Amino acid sequence: MATDAAAAAHEPQPLQGSARLWGTVALSLATFMNVLDSSIANVSIPALAGALGVSPGQGTWV
Template identity: 50%
Template structure:
């Protein structure tokens, strides 16, 4: 008769906690701010290209290498920082 007994229903409050709860709005805000700062840095570099060209005594086409090198360095650092955070952890 024990096999016919109804299974025990576990309430949500009885479920064990798996770790600290993270606020999804805080995470979204941090990611949005980081993306905004990246776009702002790129825009500032793009707008300052004529001043960089004048300061270095080069043409506008030659000064675009400043922006290109910034974007290439950023494309290398972003995946590398993700790998480093997984390899060494985000906290000590």
């Protein structure tokens, strides 16, 4: 019981105000960049594989 009370006393407070806004913006931007990077890689793999002279199966490792 004492351990639960001590653990509850040290829980961080949720973000509020501008910190919450900037955290949301940062996570949204990171997610967008991840999707954009994957899309660019998927479109460019066939061209890169052809330029390097490798098979399409090996192109996924480029």
